[in-house]
Amino acid sequence: MVDPEAQLPPIVDLTRPNDARVYDYLLGGAHNFAVDRDLAKQVVAAMPEVKQVALANRAFMHRVVRESVRAGVRQFLDLGSGIPGVGNVHEIAQSIDPTCRVAYVDSDPVVHAHGELILADSPNTALVNADLLDAADVLDRREVRDLLDFGQPVAVLGLLSLHFIQDHEDPDGALAVYRDAIPVGSLLALSHPAVDPAHEGNDAIDLFEQGYMVRPARRDLDRFRRMFDGFELLEPGITRLSQWRPDREGVEDVPVNGGLGIKSSTTTTGR
Incomplete structure (x- = not known):
């Protein structure tokens, strides 16, 4: 068996934990190392909810992808994807229809290093090392243009990234560029930590503030609903992740x- 560490380029520092690999570990993935697992265990010990947030978001992604394929969408653009490890978009979509195509976008060079190895033998996939905010650049990348047909519906995913x-x-400006590039019938899926000033609904934001160096936006x-500008929300609208079309993946x-x-011909926008 080939040692995955030996295949990684020098840019991957195995002595320092990486957020994407910590997240991979929380999801039960295999693309992490001892330094990542040690940090993840410390975070979970201090904040047990963080693992449930990761698992709930992954289960939500699974349901969104399945619903998208059922709706006839066969193309996905995953913004801020993280490491495309076990149970990611291409695996779920292609388990239903092997012709589904998935372009992952992430600016973390560590994600790119791991992702290139993971996707080496995965057809109909691409990994773009780019900033999701630079939507024009993402859409103009050869990997994206060669893989996705923007004359056909595309599902754009922004799950726990915005x-x-x-x-x-x-971020709204970037989302507008993606929206304008995709045709009617395309989909937008977003997830975002909830902030409810009426009760203790800030726990997820507090978790992210403690676990990452970048301060999350509240x-x-x-405000979150406005990020769907130009799209008609499908039932049941915006809900807690566990309440969005729940299925056998109870979380x-x-x-x-x-x-x-969904982007529809009758949708009007404020931009």
Whole structure:
């Protein structure tokens, strides 16, 4: 068996933990190392909810992908994807229809190093090392253009990635560029830590603030809903992840919201 550590380029520092590999470990993945597992165990010991947040978000992604394929969508653009390890978008989509195509986008060079190895033998996939905020650049990348047909519906995914982008960085502007590039019938799925000033609904944000160096953006439900500008929310609208079309993947309720919207010819936008 080939040692995966030996295949990684020098840019991957195995002496320091990496957020994406810690997340992979929380999901039960195999693309992490002792230094990542040690940090993950410390975080879980201090904040047990963090693992449930990761698992709930992954289960939500599974349901979104399955619903997208059932709706006839065969193309996915996953923004801020993290390491495309076990149970990721291409595995779920292609288990239903092997012709599904998935482009992963992440700016972390460590994600790119691991992802290239993971996807080496995975057809109809690509990994783009780019900043999701630079939507024009992402859409113009050869890997994306060669893989995705923007004359056909595309499902754009932004799952637990936009809360690390502050409003002054204009995430809405980036989402508008993606929206304008995809045709009617395309989908947008987003998840975001919930902020509810009426009760203790800030736990997820608190978790992210303690676990990462970048301070997460706090967005209430109305602010999060505006990120779907140009899309018609599908039932049941924006809900806690565990309440969004629950199925056999029962997960604990966590303070994270999610939704799925469709771009329709009757949709109007404020941009």
